[in-house]
Amino acid sequence: MAASTGDLADRIGSANELAFRRLSAIEPVLVGVREARDAIPALRERVVLHAGPPVVTEALCGPIRGAILGAAVYEGWASDLSAAEALLDEGAIALRSAHDVGAVGPMAGIVSPTMPVVEVRDAHRGAGAYAPLNEGIGAVLRFGANDATVVARLRWMRDVLAPALDAAVRSLGGIPLVPLMARALAMGDEMHQRNIAATSLFCRTVAPALAERAPGPGLSAVLRFLAESDQFFLNIAMAAAKCALESIREIPHSTVVTAMSRNGVEFGIRVSGLGARWFTAPAPVVAGMYFPGFTPVDANPDMGDSAILETLGLGGMAMAASPAVLGFVGLGSMREALATTQSMREITLGQSPSFKIPTLDFAGAPMGIDIRAVVKLGIAPVINTGIAHRVAGKGQIGAGIVRAPLAAFREAVTAFAARYAAPAPVAGTE
């Protein structure tokens, strides 16, 4: 028994070392902006992607439901929202978890076939990941808004913004994302609730190429859209993080978390050594900073694939990098921010060699969440998250810090033990 336990610990150690090496070596590059159905074969007619673990139509939360209806009108599957509702309720719109097809989306996370998606590829391994373009703030599909303005903006993004960005990015030969994200981290972005530095750097990088490759009357509107959305880069960062974590998707014996995500009903995680299986717990309601006039009673439970950033060691895990985000998420002081990131070191394999935190004298962000440490220490990953109104389309009503539910990690540890700690098969062919 003791020897067997030792063997298992060694195997886990080696597997996690491999996972950490891969995460450390990742070089995601933004290669272009494509139509989703071209990039993601699963996106056939009347299929939409959503955030979080898989969910059935009947269980959809308000904002995701609203966003699906908007997407149906945008795609022309229905002439109006009530026709869209009929379609959805009769089961004529199929739902897929974005994570299951290599994509991630913030909040509702809805991606329909003709929406543009950013394409991020690892420079070495070639593996790709996708995310929709960020729509800006206010009434937007990702919070379930679905009126004519929202649909018109989505069409403009498809017809004007996406081709312009694609031409610009391709003319640059792609944009390496690790250097840009590392620079933004040194400029106070934690890259989940704060992306103003990354967005500004991105904008400054693509603007000359936009002027060259997409001149004309649409150019100023494209540049204005980038200028007015401080979170534009969020979705690109999410695709970069997804790309990184895809590189460790199924390493036998690895206890490293490869996804944390929420569909507004359930919070789910995936673990490298356990492959595509989701381990879930009820999605928490966020005890955060609510905008004036709103309280937790108005809040939808936590939602979105954006916790992929924390899965890589950014967002709440890298809180110390972003003193400017503290007030927004409701943390009191720099001291607490430092303590938050330091406590995340206890549940991670090591420090990112790329993503450095200046306030910690350039120590790396805590990377590689180990389910064993989370369960053993009872320290759950910290996630910086936006809070959506539970009614579709009412939008963001706050932001705050949420802890990933420990129950999901406990379930994963149990499953891990069942799979790997069982008596060894006769011929050692496990």
Next chain:
Amino acid sequence: MAASTGDLADRIGSANELAFRRLSAIEPVLVGVREARDAIPALRERVVLHAGPPVVTEALCGPIRGAILGAAVYEGWASDLSAAEALLDEGAIALRSAHDVGAVGPMAGIVSPTMPVVEVRDAHRGAGAYAPLNEGIGAVLRFGANDATVVARLRWMRDVLAPALDAAVRSLGGIPLVPLMARALAMGDEMHQRNIAATSLFCRTVAPALAERAPGPGLSAVLRFLAESDQFFLNIAMAAAKCALESIREIPHSTVVTAMSRNGVEFGIRVSGLGARWFTAPAPVVAGMYFPGFTPVDANPDMGDSAILETLGLGGMAMAASPAVLGFVGLGSMREALATTQSMREITLGQSPSFKIPTLDFAGAPMGIDIRAVVKLGIAPVINTGIAHRVAGKGQIGAGIVRAPLAAFREAVTAFAARYAAPAPVAGTE
């Protein structure tokens, strides 16, 4: 005698309160980009502005001399550099301290009549200040480079860049600088050796307006110039700081510093209650981080008007805001950065209500340097500075931290005592 001393202390207290209120209330706005001779009447034919206190031709340091020669060719006063040299040495080119005419320039600080300057005006008081456009890095006039490439770039800046920026900025109704600078400070710029956030925010703000007001073949080059110069905003920040400090230029009894500047030979300060008079000491050689292959032997003594930023509480005074600049200027740790800013609190009147430092839980930058405190405590203001090669045109060879020479402050305190602590005039009409 005691009552008289008390009176004086009260008067100084009131004067400094007024100075602090004015500095706190300043709202500098970038209103446009103009030809220098239109904005600054002193800039007649064959006049150039230079950084630092006034200096005579015979005493000029290498880089400033080189920059003047380049400006003479740029202006067409001389057909080549040797003709320019002859002109300068026969006294045919008049030198003015930029500070004396409401302008500031980094390093050599050379402004000649047809160069474009940014115009910054206070939204309330209307007072203006000017700075040349930043040329980027490498072989540039501000380090004394003066070959054909440098002159050609200056002409492109005059003919293409300046009109485009002017049209864009004016179409926006001007750009309020305090919000932009405050935001950049929260993104790790200290706004002297690090301006990447401010430059990126500025670029993102003007890009849509540039596309609208200056479309055409020059646009991508303009956007690329802004994209490739991380210090582009430095000169704008300097003009904003100069604009702020002009508001307290001559407040009787005030002991607040209104300028710190260097001409490569002398370091000078001005004090509100002592008006336009310079108090000087030899310019120090910077003990900083030298680029590979260079040592302090190669260094020109400290140079440039950019210490106007420290005069307002930014740059080295706000070191804690910029953990990412520490390595560049040779400071070892975040702890030292915090300590640096905290020690600057001892020699300043208070904290800026606008420029907040996230790592100090959003305490304001230390603002309003008091010559009495500097001399009494022996704590000299900290300046983050670039190091120029002493040979014209060899460019930047490092960066580092320099202390303003205490001797200049002692001289100012003595002059202050002579002016204000003299026996009161008979009728109290002082």
